[in-house]
Amino acid sequence: MESGNNDEMQRYIISTLALGLSLSIAGFQTPSANAQEMYDSSVPAHNSVIKKSPSVITIKFMEGIYFKEVRLVSTEPEKKEWPLNWKKTEKNVFSISLKVPKPLPPGRYEIQWSADVRQHYHPDGGVIIFTIKP
Numbered sequence: 001m002e003s004g005n006n007d008e009m010q011r012y013i014i015s016t017l018a019l020g021l022s023l024s025i026a027g028f029q030t031p032s033a034n035a036q037e038m039y040d041s042s043v044p045a046h047n048s049v050i051k052k053s054p055s056v057i058t059i060k061f062m063e064g065i066y067f068k069e070v071r072l073v074s075t076e077p078e079k080k081e082w083p084l085n086w087k088k089t090e091k092n093v094f095s096i097s098l099k100v101p102k103p104l105p106p107g108r109y110e111i112q113w114s115a116d117v118r119q120h121y122h123p124d125g126g127v128i129i130f131t132i133k134p
């Protein structure tokens, strides 16, 4: 009788732990689209208006993160992808330097980046917007 109660209690504890674990995993894996959790600052800054094309774009992060992908696209006056030169590393980085080999004409630009915050077990990334207006 007593051992039966213990078994039930054990089953209850195990199922409660399993539920808690699956809930926390689900929580970790829900990235919000424009999180940019680890975005600290950038040059050009997010939502900035600058007079001429940057030759280098830098992004700083709050913690070291695994920087995976980045694209530079213009959305106005035309939709187009622009080249960026940068060095990918498997290590976590606190900042990234992106060379802009081709001068950008006036317009609206998006830096679309993605990363993994390994220490938080979730992805990160988002869009940094800037405008070139001479």
Ligand SMILES: [Cu+2]
Pocket (backbone or CB within 6 Å): 037, 117, 120, 122
């Ligand atoms: Cu996090």
